[in-house]
Amino acid sequence: MPSSPDDIEVWPGSPAPLGAAWDGNSTNFALWSAGAQAVDLCLFDRDGTEHRHRLQETTHQVWHGRLPGIGPGQRYGYRVHGGYDPASGLRYNPAKLLLDPYARAVDGELTLGPALFGYAGSAVDAPVPDGRDSAPFVPRAVVVRDSFPWDGDRRPGTAWSDTVIYEVHAKGATMGHPDVPPALRGTYAGLAHPAFVAHLQALGVTAVELLPVHHFVSEPHLLRRGLTNYWGYNTLGYFAPHAAYSSAGSGGQQVTEFKAMVKALHAAGIEVILDVVYNHTAEGDHTGPTLSFKGIDNGGYYRLDGADPSRYTDYTGCGNTLDVRRPPVLALLMDSLRYWVTEMHVDGFRFDLAAALARSMHDVDRLSAFFDVVHQDPVVSQVKLIAEPWDVGEGGYQVGNFPPLWTEWNGKYRDTVRDVWSGAHVGVRDLAYRLTGSSDLYRSDGRRPFASINFITAHDGFTLADLVTYERKRNEANGEDNRDGESHNRNWNCGVEGPTDDPAVRELRARQVRNHLATLLLSTGVPMLTAGDELGRTQGGNNNAYCQDNEISWVDWGAVDAELLAFVARVLGLRRASPVLRQEAFFEGHEIPGTGGTRDLAWFHPAGHQLGTTDWFDTGLQTIGMYLDGRGIRHRDERGRPVQDDSYLVQFHAGPAPVTVHLPGPPWADGYEFVVSTEYPTGAPPRPAVVAPGPLEMPPRCVWLLRVLRRP
Incomplete structure (x- = not known):
């Protein structure tokens, strides 16, 4: 082991993986920079003392080195040397401590101070960089040991x-x-x-x-x-x-x-x-x-x-x-x-x-x-x-x-x-x-x-x-x-x-x-x-x-x-x-065989008829009924069996006054059960909640979810 952090020998290491990778005895550091002229790896003691180590190796624009004896918990950063010419897009400045883009953990807060900025004072575009050291004001990367016990973890995999x-x-x-x-x-x-x-x-x-x-x-x-x-x-x-x-x-x-x-x-x-x-x-x-x-x-x-x-x-x-x-x-x-x-x-x-x-x-x-x-x-x-x-x-x-x-x-x-x-x-x-x-x-x-x-x-x-x-x-x-x-x-x-x-x-x-x-x-x-x-x-x-x-x-x-x-x-x-409320396929609006003429999806005017072209372009219409037939669901379960469900009529009324809606009768429904009404604080309608097809007054600004009832 080195007698002090300054005495650590930097081995060549590897350009991959990027970041800091600990192998149980040493840590490999790798940083991509296409235009850098030199890169210093900076290690920090618990008291903040900094130790700089020049990375001598570069492979395919990746600067890298391996340091023996350096392991989990080590705080570090980089200083990158190169040209400073904002007019050309160059902003290298070794006075600024830089966080590793591949850091697995970060320690320390960002503290506001003029040293955070690569330029001096208000001279944003000046070709001379700011020379103040930013290390006291910026967070450091941390070398991490990753050994979490994932045994037993199961991803829910929700569809x-x-x-x-x-x-x-x-x-x-x-x-x-x-x-x-x-x-x-x-x-x-x-x-x-x-x-x-x-x-x-x-x-x-x-x-x-x-x-x-x-x-x-x-x-x-x-x-x-x-x-x-x-x-x-x-x-x-x-x-x-x-x-x-x-x-x-x-x-x-x-x-x-x-x-x-x-x-x-x-x-x-x-x-x-x-x-x-x-x-x-x-x-x-x-x-x-x-x-x-x-x-x-x-x-x-x-x-x-x-x-x-x-x-x-x-x-x-x-x-x-x-x-x-x-x-x-x-x-x-x-x-x-x-x-x-x-x-x-x-x-x-x-x-x-x-x-x-x-x-x-x-x-x-x-x-x-x-x-x-x-x-x-x-x-x-x-x-x-x-x-x-x-x-x-x-x-x-x-x-x-x-x-x-x-x-x-x-x-x-x-x-x-x-x-x-x-x-x-x-x-x-x-x-x-x-x-x-x-x-x-x-x-x-x-x-x-x-x-x-x-x-x-x-x-x-x-x-x-x-x-x-x-x-x-x-x-x-x-x-x-x-x-x-x-x-x-x-x-x-x-x-x-x-x-x-x-x-x-x-x-x-x-x-x-x-x-x-x-x-x-x-x-x-x-x-x-x-x-x-x-x-x-x-x-x-x-x-x-x-x-x-x-x-x-x-x-x-x-x-x-x-x-x-x-x-x-x-x-x-x-x-x-x-x-039927969370379908995997888009509705077709087609008739469902054997139902007497119902569709997987139908839209109803408050007057009781299905919406026509004029209704769809009526900007004053604030009430609509959405009929969802649970017999027309177009997906199958994991065993390939057809999925079927109850059918529902969802009534939306955004108008400021009550409106009479005509609930469609056969073949759409023989009756309806109120399941949800936003008129009530918890959505639960009072009992009994079964109504027959036909006219029914709907309160202003309200949503109803009605379950379709059919005779056996």
């Missing part, structure tokens, strides 16, 4: 058509949970705690979609305002679980804790999907800090402006765009995805601003290298893949345009459902598409209804309770004079802005929340709930709480709407028990 997604923040989910021990609140262990898992199981969700848990840091402009990046869409390490969500420490223990969380959720039958941000990094634009990629190989990792390489092509609105057209960057992305599947056992990914990953030159390209590599990868192609199908660049809105294998956040679903329940006179034509899996978007390329991830709210925007309480955003706490966040939210406050004691307004708001949720959970496709919407969570009208790591964003377990929770669990239970 897409059976999936119900719960979008949740790893910290905010349990920070206020009274039954989670204080030391575990806001952590991976908190998510795995039986009290939180029991809530997920009682609710009936099958997958959690975690907001970013790749290690991230806060933007300097937030730190200057005394705020932090709460959502986490500011990634620095694509292999490292975010250290602040660990209850056990940041010396590699966060890796073990994350795996234990996954194993516990799997044991409960719940899949883990990660929201991943491969479109940009935490280094921002040309004025941003130098933390990793910018100093390792600026032009190799980022898309630089062709007319001015000192600037970045920004399709993300976050200052930079990773250049996945380049093989080393595409390899980084794929290596990261495979790592999280094979080593961390996650079950899928939701890709933030996925359109940015699919841009070849400028346009979004369905045949881009990104799609090709994902499609052929034997690991990544087998997990759940969800695209946020837009970015902020020209032509970036690509809902319905991703290729097979991919599902998509259906922004058109959100907009249509919000329009309908806010009272906009948009008719029912678009609503019919959204209720039945959006065949207009996903059928032409062979995808199925579950390509549509249906949602009404998400982390970004109003909560569902706020959607029916506020018409104007209340983002003053963000420190941007309420200029941030979406101003056109397709919402309605039920006649009063903000909280009120008026019982009529409060009852209407509660019903409107149930209407939105009933629509979501009774639609064909994959429903996504936003954590807390089932509890009545409010953010006080803040619709862009990305920087609010406090009670504004955390789920309030002390103000649970028990009736609303019971309503959501009831409707999800019905969905789970009813294949």
Whole structure:
């Protein structure tokens, strides 16, 4: 063993794998940089003392070396030497300690200071780099030993058509949970705690979609305002679980804790999907800090402006765009995805601003290298893949345009459902598409209804309770004079802005929340709930709480709407028990042989007739009946047997006054049983709940789920 870290002999090592790989006796370090002139590996003692070791070997643009006696827990970073000429896109600066892009764990916080920046003072474009050492202000990578006992872990493998997604923040989910021990609140262990898992199981969700848990840091402009990046869409390490969500420490223990969380959720039958941000990094634009990629190989990792390489092509609105057209960057992305599947056992990914990953030159390209590599990868192609199908660049809105294998956040679903329940006179034509899996978007390329991830709210925007309480955003706490966040939210406050004691307004708001949720959970496709919407969570009208790591964003377990929770669990239970409500194939609208003329799908006017061409284009129509015949399901069970179910009539009425609807009689039905009505707080109608075909008054702004009754 060396007498001191400075005496360690650096062996040649290997260019693969990238990152830090411990073999039981030594650790191999490998870093890709095409333009570096020299690379220093920097090892740090517990007290922060730094020891630099020059990597002498380079193979295919990978700098590498093996250090005997260095093992798990070792903190390290890199200093990369090369030209500094922002006008040419070169930003090498050995004064800046750089995080290994392949780091498996990260230790330490980012501290705001002028040394974070590669340029001196305000001279952003000056050809002279800043010489101040950034090491005291930036986090370090950690060498990790990976020996988690996965024995007994079984991935739930839930079929897409059976999936119900719960979008949740790893910290905010349990920070206020009274039954989670204080030391575990806001952590991976908190998510795995039986009290939180029991809530997920009682609710009936099958997958959690975690907001970013790749290690991230806060933007300097937030730190200057005394705020932090709460959502986490500011990634620095694509292999490292975010250290602040660990209850056990940041010396590699966060890796073990994350795996234990996954194993516990799997044991409960719940899949883990990660929201991943491969479109940009935490280094921002040309004025941003130098933390990793910018100093390792600026032009190799980022898309630089062709007319001015000192600037970045920004399709993300976050200052930079990773250049996945380049093989080393595409390899980084794929290596990261495979790592999280094979080593961390996650079950899928939701890709933030996925359109940015699919841009070849400028346009979004369905045949881009990104799609090709994902499609052929034997690991990544087998997990759940969800695209946020837009970015902020020209032509970036690509809902319905991703290729097979991919599902998509259906922004058109959100907009249509919000329009309908806010009272906009948009008719029912678009609503019919959204209720039945959006065949207009996903059928032409062979995808199925579950390509549509249906949602009404998400982390970004109003909560569902706020959607029916506020018409104007209340983002003053963000420190941007309420200029941030979406101003056109397709919402309605039920006649009063903000909280009120008026019982009529409060009852209407509660019903409107149930209407939105009933629509979501009774639609064909994959429903996504936003954590807390089932509890009545409010953010006080803040619709862009990305920087609010406090009670504004955390789920309030002390103000649970028990009736609303019971309503959501009831409707999800019905969905789970009813294949006709979660079909795997698109409806055909064809007659079903032997039924006397019923169809697998039919649409009814409140007057009782099936909708005709004029009705479909009537923008004043606010009432529609959706008939689903359980005898016409076009998929088979695992043994090849035809699947059949009860038949249902779902009545939607978004108008402000009662309406008489005519429930269709034979051959459609001999009678109906009320199963769900949003008129009631838990959705359970009073008994008896059986009605005959014919006219029936429907209350304003209401959804009915009626089970079809037939004589033997």
